[in-house]
Every structure is written in C-alpha cells, then in structure tokens.
Amino acid sequence: ERLGKAVNNLLNTGARVLIVTLPDLGKAPGAYADGLALTEMTKAFNEGFTGVNGVVNDGTKIGLVKAFELTEAIEKDPVDYGLNVVQAACDPTLFKTPTGEDDASGSLLNCRQTTLIPGASLFSHLWASDFVLAPGGQARIGALAFERVNDNPF
Numbered sequence: 001e002r003l004g005k006a007v008n009n010l011l012n013t014g015a016r017v018l019i020v021t022l023p024d025l026g027k028a029p030g031a032y033a034d035g036l037a038l039t040e041m042t043k044a045f046n047e048g049f050t051g052v053n054g055v056v057n058d059g060t061k062i063g064l065v066k067a068f069e070l071t072e073a074i075e076k077d078p079v080d081y082g083l084n085v086v087q088a089a090c091d092p093t094l095f096k097t098p099t100g101e102d103d104a105s106g107s108l109l110n111c112r113q114t115t116l117i118p119g120a121s122l123f124s125h126l127w128a129s130d131f132v133l134a135p136g137g138q139a140r141i142g143a144l145a146f147e148r149v150n151d152n153p154f
Contacts, residue, residue, distance in 0.1 A: 030130025
C-alpha cells in the first residue's frame with residue numbers, strides 16, 4: 001500500500017507509469033516447501049500495491065503488467081510457452097569471477113552460456129536462479145509491457 005501511495009504521489013506530478021506486479025515467487029525453484037506461503041505473500045504484496053488502498057489506477061496514467069498472472073499461466077501450461085518451469089537455468093557451482101576464480105557468492109552476474117545446467121539455453125527456462133527470472137521469463141513479461149505501452153492510451 002505504501003508503494004502504491006508513493007506511485008500516486010508521482011502520478012500527481014503528471015507522470016505516466018508502467019507497473020509490473022511481482023511474479024508468483026511461490027512457484028520459483030527456491031520456494032521448496034514454502035511455495036504456498038510465498039505465493040500468498042506475493043499475492044498480498046501485489047494486492048496491497050495495486051488494490052483499493054494502493055495505487056489509483058483509473059486507466060489514464062498507468063499501464064499495468066500482471067506478471068503474477070503470467071507466471072501462473074506459464075506454470076500451468078509450460079509447453080505452450082516453451083519454458084522449463086521446474087529448474088533454474090544457471091548452475092552457481094560453475095560461476096567464475098572475471099579473473100577466472102570460483103565465485104563463492106553465486107552472483108547471477110556470473111551466469112553465462114557456459115554456466116547453464118545441461119540442456120538449458122538463455123531462453124529455455126522461466127527461472128535463472130532460485131528466485132530470479134531467466135531471460136525467457138523476462139522476455140514474456142517484457143512483451144506484455146510493450147503491449148501495454150502501445151495499446152493503452154495512458
């Protein structure tokens with residue numbers, strides 16, 4: 001709700017905003033047994049942000065991209081989207097620092113074509129890591145954002 005109110009203050013200046021809700025983090029590979037709780041927390045955040053007490057979306061200043069609903073749709077029918085939704089694409093045990101040393105931090109900045117799990121490509125998976133979307137997931141959300149910007153009169 002506080003984020004929604006902050007966006008409302010920005011809108012009062014005449015700005016136009018593209019809002020992307022959080023994807024369903026309960027479906028991320030790192031959710032494990034906490035998946036249901038993470039889904040509920042993600043829903044609560046999104047509802048607080050875009051709901052009645054959050055951002056005022058009258059359709060004239062905001063483009064809304066529903067990443068939560070998109071990730072749910074992808075999870076329900078991954079074949080339609082051509083994405084692996086079960087595994088993270090990046091293998092952090094293969095990460096190297098720019099100097100070639102093992103990267104103990106597991107930073108996704110060191111996820112490259114050479115550090116993907118066997119059979120993965122940059123666009124074959126929904127998730128890059130436990131809770132970060134891979135380019136395949138980001139591209140689909142980006143396509144929705146592009147559609148909102150081009151189709152909405154905001």
